[in-house]
Amino acid sequence: MEEGLLMHLALILSGLFFLILLWLVLDFQLGKKKNLSLVSRNETAILHGNFDIFTHGKKLFADYFHELRNAKQHIHVLFYIVKDDEISEEFLSIIKEKARAGVEVRLLLDRLGSWKVKKDTIEALREAGVRFAFSNTIKPPFLFYSSQTRNHRKITIIDGKIGYLGGFNIGKEYIDEEPSLGIWRDYHLKITGRSVNFLQSEFLIDWHEYAGEDILGNPMYFPVMADGDIRHRFVPxxxxxxxxxxxxxxxxxxxxxxxxxxxxxxxxxxxxxxxxxxxxxxxxxxxxxxxxxxxxxxxxxxxxxxxxxxxxxxxxxxxxxxxxxxxxxxxxxxxxxxxxxxxxxxxxxxxxxxxxxxxxxxxxxxxxxxxxxxxxxxxxxxxxxxxxxxxxxxxxxxxxxxxxxx
Missing domain, CATH: 3.30.870.10 (Endonuclease Chain A)
Known part of the structure; x- marks a missing residue:
């Protein structure tokens, strides 16, 4: 009798495992097919801008926080990861301070990449006037596929005139304070000139998708600027x-x-x-x-x-x-x-x-x-x-x- 029950239980568990595996495969394949049907290419023609490159987190964030503090009109930030540590708190404190001073601040974070950003932190940001949204949340009908598709972009646009793009996120490891990793080596660009407009448009496209606010056509976010010296193009x-x-x-x-x-x-x-x-x-x-x-x-x-x-x-x-x-x-x-x-x-x-x-x-x-x-x-x-x-x-x-x- 016991052997029969064990066999029956094993068959049930095997069936459940097969059904879960089948669901995961179908969810992923159908979600991928749906996503492919919706995306379009949006790369730029050749642009001209001015560039600097940072390879060390402490130097990057000294410059980055300085430019954030000097913002006059709007700050738009998209990160994959913001953590719950001292440098993250400093970053969030700066943008809250700017929002209270009347600067428009929009912060878009990947839902899983920035899972350490707590509910009370988000409430404090919104109370200060920061417009906040998560991108790439897990949502039906394709729960597994949506859990795997991440917004890995890391861009900031300040007053429509200064852009940042590269590999650094916000967390202590990026400023060499994670002993197991040591000095963090990365490349991050600081961009000025007319081509910053494209970074702005890319942020606002993502913002519209996840925050539901359509401001892409507002000229205040796209100031007229001169071209820079370096030929380049952006490819999302x-x-x-x-x-x-x-x-x-x-x-x-x-x-x-x-x-x-x-x-x-x-x-x-x-x-x-x-x-x-x-x-x-x-x-x-x-x-x-x-x-x-x-x-x-x-x-x-x-x-x-x-x-x-x-x-x-x-x-x-x-x-x-x-x-x-x-x-x-x-x-x-x-x-x-x-x-x-x-x-x-x-x-x-x-x-x-x-x-x-x-x-x-x-x-x-x-x-x-x-x-x-x-x-x-x-x-x-x-x-x-x-x-x-x-x-x-x-x-x-x-x-x-x-x-x-x-």
């Missing part, structure tokens, strides 16, 4: 658009291709394009962290890095802290800095925004930064990757199955 992506962008960039390389990313998990097409580039004589260099900040992401990269190293690529593991920068440099003609990682999540699930820069002097400046980062790295070798390690092998196997979601 979501729902698979980034894959084709990366393919196009890689195929343009003739001499060298440098990739910097904290997570290196390319799709089959991108991996094939990189291998093809190596075959035609392109020197491919990849910078990744030596120490991972998330479970399995490093193990997920090893299967791809083995193939690339075997083909002739150089892989550098950054050791002077944690490497979080997101960049591609194609020869001496294009560099890409933005919010997108070189992984499947950024390619297929996240909203991202990148900036393609075509200015030779700026590209050389970035290559000098990358050269320093390579000097602060160790080369990853096939010998190290192939050395017997049962724990790593198990993690690689698990990571291969779920790499789409890492």
């Amino acid at each position: 992506t979501e729902a698979g658009q980034l894959e084709q962008n990366y393919l196009t960039l890689i195929q343009q390389a003739n001499q060298s291709l440098i990739i910097g990313s904290p997570y290196f998990i390319p799709c089959k097409k991108i991996l094939a394009a990189l291998l093809s580039a190596i075959k035609r004589g392109v020197q491919v260099s990849i910078i990744v962290p030596y120490t991972a900040d998330h479970l399995l992401v490093q193990e997920a990269s090893f299967r791809y890095l083995r193939k690339l190293i075997r083909a002739g690529a150089s892989v550098y593991q950054y050791k002077k802290g944690f490497y979080h920068a997101k960049t591609l440099v194609i020869d001496d003609k294009i560099c890409d800095i933005g919010t997108a990682n070189f992984d499947k999540r950024s390619m297929y699930l996240n909203k991202e925004i990148n900036c393609y820069i075509y200015d030779p002097a700026f590209i050389q400046r970035l290559k000098d930064i990358l050269k320093k980062d390579m000097n602060d790295s160790v080369r990853l070798t096939l010998e190290a990757l192939n050395k017997p390690n049962p724990s790593r092998t198990l993690k690689e196997g698990i990571a291969a199955v779920i790499s789409y979601f890492l």
Whole structure:
């Protein structure tokens, strides 16, 4: 009798597991199909602006907080992560102070990325006059798919005249105060000139979608400004658009291709394009962290890095802290800095925004930064990757199955 009950229970549990798995697959596929039917491309033509680049959080936030405090009319902020710590409190205190002083402040945060922002914190922001909304909330009918699609953009526009875009979020690790990660290495752009208008429009499109306020046509948010000196364009992506962008960039390389990313998990097409580039004589260099900040992401990269190293690529593991920068440099003609990682999540699930820069002097400046980062790295070798390690092998196997979601 007991054996029969156990068998019956096992059959029920197996059936439930199958139904849950079927629901997850159908939810994800149908949600993806619906999302693909709604998105459109919105990249700019060639623009002209002025740029500065920050590679260290303390210097970035000193400048960023200074510009926030000097805002006169409006502040529009979109972050993936704002945490519950001292620097987050300083940031929120600044924007509350500006809102009380009459500056229009809008703050848009990713719902899961900024899960540490508490209800009472949001109430305090709204009481101070800050307009607040969460983006990418989990919602029916596609609960699993919507839980995976994140707004990974990190942009700020101040008075419509100053823009920020890059890899830094708001939290103590970004200013080197997380001992397990050490010094945080990232790339973040400060932009002035007429092209800031496009960052403004992208923010307001997202704001309309998630906050329900349509102010995109209001000219007060788009002041008339002169062009800057640096040729560039902005490329927002979501729902698979980034894959084709990366393919196009890689195929343009003739001499060298440098990739910097904290997570290196390319799709089959991108991996094939990189291998093809190596075959035609392109020197491919990849910078990744030596120490991972998330479970399995490093193990997920090893299967791809083995193939690339075997083909002739150089892989550098950054050791002077944690490497979080997101960049591609194609020869001496294009560099890409933005919010997108070189992984499947950024390619297929996240909203991202990148900036393609075509200015030779700026590209050389970035290559000098990358050269320093390579000097602060160790080369990853096939010998190290192939050395017997049962724990790593198990993690690689698990990571291969779920790499789409890492």
